[in-house]
Amino acid sequence: MNEASETPRQALERSRQATIKAFRQVDDSTLVRLTRLTLPEIRAIQREVAQVLPAGNLPAFVLSGLVKLKGRRVSGEQAQRDVATLLRGISLLPQSLYGVFVAGPAAVLYAYQKLLQLSGKDLDSAFPQGTWQFYLQFGLREDTARHACETLGFHRDISTSADPLLEASAWLCAALEMLYSYDDLLAVDWCERVTLRLVLEEAARAEIGRRSPFATLIQDWNQARPYHGPPDDVDYFAHRRRVFQDFLREPLDTLPQAAREHFRRRRQACFAEELPAYQEQMSILAALVPDRYHEQKAPIPLWRAAVAFVWQGRTYLLPACQRDEKGSPLCYPSPGDETPVPLYALPDGTLCTADHCPLVVDRSGHVYCQEDGRRLGDLCPPTPEMVRGWVAAVFSARDLGPAPGLDLLLVESPRSLQPRLREQLPEATRAELDALRRAPIFLNWDVQSRQQPLAHIRRARRGIGDHALTIFRTDRGVVFDQSHVFFDGMWGMAVAEVMTGRAMCWRHRLLGQPKPPVLGMPVPLALNVTPEFESLAQAECYPGEAAAESGGVDMKALACLRRWLRQRGASLTVNDVLILYRFFHARWYRPSQEVRQAVADFGRRANTPAAREALQSIEETWARFQETNPALLIPMDASNISPRERVFPTTFRNPLTEIEQKYAAAQARHQAYRNSSSPGDWDAFDRARRELLAYLKAFGELLDALKAVTMRGESFNTASIRLLAHLPNSMQHLLDQVPQRIGILNEVLKGNEVFSNGGRVAPGSSLTRFISAKDDGETKALVWGVLTDDQDRMQISLRDFRPFVPPLLALGERTLVDLLAEDYLQSYVRGFNRFVADLGVLVAQEA
Template structure:
């Protein structure tokens, strides 16, 4: 490191930023006092010593009307800060230095405060979502679930299934999840929101401690499979009914006016449910950029279940032909039987691509043949990949996760 250059960049950032922050246009817009402006400028220049870029962004923010910023503008500003810091660290270090996304986001929030903008509105899906798209993109655990539960349960009950039947069970489970995903998100949202509102409303009651741990109580008894009495319900409906009974028991002794207020707040919160479902939808793929990921949603009709079998990738439909209904088990079993009957083929490994830094993928794709790029693009529409090539359970997680798992643009891989 060359501290003098870092210090010089910090001083330049502070000087430039202060001259703009103390100008009449910014003073008129900012809700901060002059001492507060100076304090924010000082700490921002230390966290993001990006030369004149923070000042340019602040100057641009003052020209934008209203409190809310277009998302394209936010992305442009964040990218400019990353780029400037990258350039600085390239000048003062002999090796690559990772620019901390948290520092950039925090610094940008300070610029928004200086400009009198609403920091929260710049991140409508929450700062945590923005951080995930920037900071956790290289995490090998981000897209994977390792499980031995199904096989263990079969062994415990002395049930022997053929490879075909095991694969059919897994694919049908994935198809079912995709068809029920919005309903699963809805009940998850309802459980958390209902108990959170109740916890807030009962804080002053003598038995407030009970309601403070209500969600934990529900977690302990929440069903993860349908009971024998649930033949006429799917899992989301069954879980919803169980939660309603749980909540009714918990609220039975509460005053009527408190229950009415709880219902009013629930009705008001319900407006946020569609946005929650959109944000948390599994029907989206990640488009890698230089510094972060962009989530691209797609329609349910485009979705497939991906199967990794003997090192090769296959895409299976999730709906019956010309229908929005789930594919039935008999059809899935027949499709899988046809795959298993295929002669052994040369594996098409993608594990090396999954190990490449996400920021390098756009340039790499430009060097690949159009046919290869098209095949890789098709994988983006498989929100769930099932790696059916089992591996020993004693392997460490880091090694398990190095197996075939797509290239990291889809939502989930199951090992």
């Protein structure tokens, strides 16, 4: 067949066959010797690679290189080079393939893991910080890959009239404190999670794991964990460690003596071997350095770090440590010694004393002599008085006119283009960007309305995409926008609550202090651009997303339904019911009359080819979604199993599609019984209800089993879920839907929506809202975020990336895309409440 006349699918198949053919050039006997796999197993893996990465001879080329490496270990640097090679090759694929195949970072990394397997290499050595961390730096780079949450505690704590200077100073002090103490926060959280895991493992070995207090140990600590210090403002970490020690006393006393001793030996070994590496992996004292294909994490020495402060659209940098009048960082030899010693920078970027003694400064600011390890003192953040004076100077600065747009252009441009874009900038601007990337925390103090969705609030000035955390102020709360490279959802919310508590403490400490003297006038970053940069960046800027939020879930009705289901033998969690209804909603959704009218109005003004294509995309997307059984990517917090792994993602697509018919049949039988009240109609309804309940029970147990496989990383054992006793023959295929083993990258590939539920926050927490992140691939159309506050109010967020969103935004149709997202979410919430009420009637009905 002529290549010019073949269809995209034919071209894809030809490319896959070429990939398989290239694999045949690698010696089979060598692969068998290195892997101890059989030849059929090797062929199956080669076909799998060709399926996900049909890149001609490129996979075989990388495989040949791996085969030539001596030993089983592959360095992380080698893995990065190999993956970059594969990504570079993917960019050369014929454009005709892109209609039927999208090879994003997850597909490439998945294929690379298979190549490691084919070459007999050790996967752990290639991904020393875990597969998820490696994937994040390739596949969650863009601005949409950040998630956000909101706390209200600081504003609730303000009983007096607002004092902008006091409040900004409190948050800056909290941010500076976080830079110095972040390793301590990581350590205390890691120690709690690892300790509880080891205790539970010892209890299981002693065959007492199902007894109290072990059966609910993690849940109990989640409720007891303090995110704020006591009112007397003692050291927060000392307070938290003391609370944990008190909590741990009962479970340790319950363990047999031998188990306690074994636990202590294992914990000591874990602390020595694993904690330092985890702190390095998770530290926010690092900048993301964009390459064409991935992000490098470049450590930021604390003495060079800063906190960025945005005021009236302009960005100021507050150094993280005290300096003398010449700009040298100051080392304080001991607590109470008021005579600091200036330190000096060596050509290699390290510090030394005045007599050229090389120094080492750790992430907490402790200063050591490099030669003998002797501690010389500590770096210190600016004093509260210095911070207040600095803020007062910023607030009193004259109006400098319109703020520069460079930061917004950069943060909304693809990360792969960043090196090229930044090369277009003046040398002075590049120097400013180098200083800006040394600010791990941005504090945007330009107030925004809390009435907006989080996804809109976070699009204000937020740096250039190289840093870990941005904090936004609203009129009633504080929003934390977090890079997925540094934060996963649960950890990000924990950090947000801790920082809120620390800001509250700083506010109380600063309250009533005399007005500070205004220091020398801080100079904002100019961030000048060139016309070449502007034209290139504006052409590449991502247009954005649609977003909506709702707090309308009827939690009382949901609690009643779950209680009635338990009485009937079907145990479903809150998240189970939400996921179940997402299956119904995808099929049942019909646009509201308001949306239909808005789309019709758009159609009348769609007088360009781009507008007509956008209109067609709306109709096609509606039709396709009604025929789709959503594949939900569900991120599960891995920190209680292995903090290093961070997240275990799993994909769930409802295999019990017959449940819709069973639900409709039970409703029809119930209505017939209500109309007649005859014994025959009752019997028919009862049979229909029993069958529906069997499906609901199976649905809940399937999700339980999937969670167990995902969280433990173990093979699925049909005996481990209690399905066989009550499943009808028509449902036996359900067992085939549970994977034998969860692979992180395979799960990311399969999902077309993200469904992330942060659960119910701890008592006393002021967290209220949460939005999840979207990976950089093109398959995730919707991103759901769910959070329930400590007053049992559920907030659901939706980030909408359906195909019609970018073209509509490019046409200036922001109001329409947000209306489309709002309608979809509100229909989900209204329908969910109806579903819960109607199902509750069916379940609770008595004869």
